[in-house]
Amino acid sequence: MPEILSDLTTVAVLASATMVPITLASVGEIVSERAGVVNIGLEGIMLLSAWASVVAFLIGGAGYLEAYMVGGLLGLLLGLLHGAISVYLKGDQIVTGIGLNIFAAGFTVLGTYALWGTFSNSPSFQPMPGIAVVAGVKVSPLVPLSIAAGVAAWLFLYRTVTGLRLRACGEDPRSAEAMGVNVGLYQLAAAGFAGLMAGIAGAYLSVDYQGVFAKNMTAGRGFIALANVAFSGWNPLVAVAGGYLFGLFQAAAISLNIALQEEAAASLINATPYLATLVVVVLVARRGFRAPRWLGRPFVKE
């Protein structure tokens, strides 16, 4: 019994650690999509920020906090870039997002080689120390912060006039503009916020969670976040739960792998969190959640 209990605690702690990047990216993306801008480049932004914050930490001599700031700032800039291309240049949001992903995948590998002479990963380092929550169990401060971010985003979207105006942009930018909302500005800001959150998520992965930058270390988390956005019905509170769900599946998979020590089964087990999350998304998406009407379409004024 005590062994199972400690196993469960391990899984729970692991789940709370693995939920963070998905949750952060989902919350940012929900705000962005509510304003009408979809960014499928979350994965790329996460990866670039994960890489950049390790570079700042290992080579730039930055502390953990500064490394986080570097990751977040890069994410913000990339989000703003995506926003500007989408909003002001009326570019195709999907194409821009794909571009970000492909660029990130290539650039980080090349950058890793240029700095450390190997294509696979940076040198490892001690990850950021956690803070104690209950009875000596330590987690990253980003765990409570990511939950707080979800709550704050919900309050913003549904309990402030500014949030209401932002939602109007994603539903019907033409009417919003006619009602005096500066649609372009809202969409740009929202896209920047999504980038910022994805950037922090990336920094978390490398600096806080694993203490290394490894090739393609985001491993599809950006896409799972996108699925989670839809699954949550564009509601940040549900998205936190969705992030935790993925985290649980992943923690279970990691524990199972350690327990089984079976090389062949590992790939299959590693795939389960993704599959399970997708299944849940498909099941829940049938319940008639509605996407913002103008999602992903550039708003061209007459």
Place this chain on the structure above:
Amino acid sequence: MAAEPRPLVEMRGIVKVYPDGVKALDGVDFDVYRGEVHALLGENGAGKTTLMRILYGEIRATSGVILVDGRRVSWRGPWDAIRSGIAMVYQNFRLVEGLTVEENLLVYLSSLGLPRAEARRRVERVVEDLGLSVDMDAPVEKLPPGARQRVEIVKALSGGARLLILDEPTSNLTPLEARGLFKLIGKLREKGVAVVYITHKLREVVEVADRVTVLRRGKVVARVSRGSEGFNEERLAALMVGEVPRPSSPASRPLGGEVLAVKDLYVAGDDGSVRVKGVTFTVRGGEVLGIAGVAGNGQEELVEAIIGLRAPLRGYVEVLGRRVRSPRDFYEAGGAFIPGDRAKALSPELSVAENAAFIYYTASRALLLRPSRLASLFDKLVRSFGLKAGGPSTPVSSLSGGNQQKVLVGAEFMRGFKLLVAVNPTQGLDVATAAFVRRLIVEAASRGSAVLLISSDLDEVLELSHRVAVMSSGRIAGVLARGEATPERLGVLMGGS
């Protein structure tokens, strides 16, 4: 409305030349007083909407001045106008569908810098003042057009509007909703709100306006006040169109052979219920058969079965002896179709020429699209059908409704046909264009084509048809020959007795 010394808004010598050189307005003077309903009457393209967009700050006049309360103003955009108390209610409304009524009002009023509590108070006052009932928590998408329009009016007035511009306000309303609107306009007048009523519908002008300014080709051709001579539909129609349109009527000449045969047809609707219940009729070459009836009595399903879009449960449709099982059969047998809903036949983002070509080549097996052919299609639309469009590559979405209809109708007529199935072919058209389309239909029949005309406009059916069939609850309730078809007798049949 002459008692007041100074108009609320005055526009003097307004000229608007668009970048492409089109002169939309040529020295227009216009004014509105408090508590006055001023109709702005004109055909599509006469410049009435352009004039009001200038007043509303959406576009700038090339020259001319605007005075509000006697002071000269110059708008940088609509928000300058809104802050001065001028608000526009668009034909298709500008409300965010995914949000509730209250949320919409809040978005608008927060743009005016009103805090939430103040916004709520103002809305309550306006709603109470006008004696309206508005469900604040209803999502806008669930509201019928009439209710959306009331929300727009509440929105404008709680934002401090003193002048409301209503752009073709009844175009999306049911007759009952329209009556509600007229009553509301009466209340606005009592409260001293000025209303500009943009329309091309003569009956409405006579019903609601205190004064009417008639625009034709960018110029004011007349100003008529209620009570004065000439404030009636006939006179205003003449002013608006320039000539009173002559009604066309079908020529009586010997009819040709049977073109369309519908035999014992049963058709199911989308919900699976039987909507057409045993309909049999034929249309011969040179004949116009009108189908009258209250919308929703199976006309839609009947038409879709005739053009091969909906498989019948029983019975059949033949065009010139060929069984119709798909739209391809229908078109290849020589059929042409004008749907009641333009949006179903045109691709808004494609160009005028592409849309025309798409219709023109419907039954063709041609492989290549030659640019020269596209250009000539466009030229013909302009020359023969009076299309007004920038050029062959102008997207259809930027055309007015009337011109879109010309593309649709023109392309079908250029293609040539032996059978025309037309559903509300003149819906939303201005008087002159509608008369033109009716003349085309009559001419097609006199050249030997068969025409099936399904229209909710009883006058149109009576004017054009040799015979009128009345549809009621999925059946043909009766067929009347021209001459015995009077609105009264048709009305009895429509009622289903």
